[in-house]
Amino acid sequence: MSSVISAVEVVLSIFIMIAVGMLLTRMGWIKEAEGKFISRFVIRVALPATIVSNIFQKFTRESLISIPLGLIIPVLSLVVTMLCAIAFSNAMKIPRNRKGAFVVMFTFSNAVFIGLPVCKALFGEDAVAPTLTYYIANTTLFWTIGYSMMRLDGGQEKEKKSFKGILPYLFSRDKDNPAHQEAKNALSFLTKVVPLPLLFLLASVIGVLLNITLPPFVMSSVNYLGGTVTPISLVYTGYVLMNMIKKRNFSWKRGYAVICFGKLLLVPAIVIALSVIVKTIPGAQNIYTDIMLKTFLIEAAMPIMTQTTIVEAGCGGDAEYVAGATALTTALSLVFIPLYMFVIGFVF
Numbered sequence: 001m002s003s004v005i006s007a008v009e010v011v012l013s014i015f016i017m018i019a020v021g022m023l024l025t026r027m028g029w030i031k032e033a034e035g036k037f038i039s040r041f042v043i044r045v046a047l048p049a050t051i052v053s054n055i056f057q058k059f060t061r062e063s064l065i066s067i068p069l070g071l072i073i074p075v076l077s078l079v080v081t082m083l084c085a086i087a088f089s090n091a092m093k094i095p096r097n098r099k100g101a102f103v104v105m106f107t108f109s110n111a112v113f114i115g116l117p118v119c120k121a122l123f124g125e126d127a128v129a130p131t132l133t134y135y136i137a138n139t140t141l142f143w144t145i146g147y148s149m150m151r152l153d154g155g156q157e158k159e160k161k162s163f164k165g166i167l168p169y170l171f172s173r174d175k176d177n178p179a180h181q182e183a184k185n186a187l188s189f190l191t192k193v194v195p196l197p198l199l200f201l202l203a204s205v206i207g208v209l210l211n212i213t214l215p216p217f218v219m220s221s222v223n224y225l226g227g228t229v230t231p232i233s234l235v236y237t238g239y240v241l242m243n244m245i246k247k248r249n250f251s252w253k254r255g256y257a258v259i260c261f262g263k264l265l266l267v268p269a270i271v272i273a274l275s276v277i278v279k280t281i282p283g284a285q286n287i288y289t290d291i292m293l294k295t296f297l298i299e300a301a302m303p304i305m306t307q308t309t310i311v312e313a314g315c316g317g318d319a320e321y322v323a324g325a326t327a328l329t330t331a332l333s334l335v336f337i338p339l340y341m342f343v344i345g346f347v348f
Contacts, residue, residue: 010117011333017231018327021238022245030239038236039310042229047307048200050226051139054112055204056214058132064208067133069287073278073296074137077270081107081262082145088258098318100149101308102255105325106262108142109302111135114230114330118302118337119295130295136201142305143198153317162186233306240309240323251324259304259325264336267300272347290348297347301340303329 024030030038059067085106094102109115112135119127165183172180207214214222275293278284304326313319 008338010114010121011330011337014114014234014330017234018238018241018330021235022242023238024235025239025242030235035236035239035313038232038239039314042233042236042307042310043314044196046225046229046232047197049222050112050229051197051200052204052214053219053222053226054132054135055201055208056219058128059208061209061211063129064205066287067136070130070133070292071137073271073274073288073293074134074299075141077267077274077296077300078107078137078141080270081267082141084266085262088262089255092255092258094255095318097153098255098321100146100151100153100315101312101317101322102259103149104142104146104308105259105304105322105329107267108138108146108305108308109134109263109267109299110305111138111299111302114306114333115299115302119298122298122341123291123294126291127295130292131299133292134296134299136205138299139201140198143201147198147311147315150312150315150317153312153315230306233310237306237309237323237326240313240319241327244320244323253321253324256325256328260329260332263304263329264301264332268297268340271297271300272343275347294344294348297340297344298337301333301336303333 021030082103085103088106089099089102111131115134116128116131119131162182163186165180166187169180169183169187174180271293275288275296278288278293304322306326309319309322309326312322
């Protein structure tokens with residue numbers, strides 16, 4: 001019972017940080033310029049820093065080599081859920097400027113910023129490695145497929161691109177020539193489809209595999225910078241929510257019920273089904289321990305990633321739609337986290 005209370009306390013602290021963002025916006029401390037700065041800081045500085053910190057501190061070369069087998073359940077559950085989300089978005093005729101965000105919110109969890117402290121509170125330090133395994137699957141798919149879909153929310157797919165013209169453009173002396181516009185669009189597309197967080201994830205994994213050790217002052221710096229992701233992202237969510245309230249635009253919107261169904265029920269159900277199947281395979285228990293499967297279930301039931309609001313705003317989509325759903329799933333997680341603690345007792 002104490003572990004369930006600890007999980008509830010974690011979620012309550014999230015609401016306090018969102019409330020701080022709302023209060024600061026109400027007081028006029030956070031305006032449009034500050035909001036843009038927060039968005040850029042989180043995506044380009046804090047998120048890469050926390051990825052470097054987690055990968056280099058929580059993983060070894062041996063644990064990374066064994067990760068591919070452990071990734072099967074998280075990757076399968078996320079891919080299946082994403083396909084279900086696309087089907088739901090088409091059936092419900094979700095508007096174009098929300099469709100990518102709908103799929104992302106339906107599918108992806110707040111794996112580290114909320115998931116890690118919750119799983120540690122519930123299962124102890126043994127839950128750290130499985131949490132980060134889920135995080136690798138969650139983050140990689142988010143920053144590849146999910147991010148690409150969210151870019152479409154802002155209509156960025158309408159640009160004409162010429163990938164074969166990138167090299168001539170790079171070596172051209174007249175880079176302002178209108179003839180290079182399609183090549184410039186293609187280069188811009190690549191830099192956004194392969195964003196900094198994903199690049200830092202790949203670089204960090206390669207660094208650990210090569211037994212590279214970062215100097216203590218570098219690790220200290222990324223620890224401090226990475227530690228700002230959760231509070232700043234949640235403060236930004238509060239900023240967006242308060243703007244919605246000011247504009248009287250805070251209301252129940254199409255797709256919220258289905259997003260909650262997917263995020264809090266369907267994804268965990270898929271993880272449970274895959275876990276039951278895996279437990280029947282001889283030898284699989286050596287890879288998928290009970291603590292790993294329990295952690296995967298709780299991770300799958302986590303609310304929407306806090307930085308989704310910032311990413312959607314940067315893509316030119318409907319950030320207010322995302323902020324409302326983020327607050328809603330975070331509130332409902334107060335109920336579902338204790339519920340899944342009881343489910344775990346029957347399944348594992």
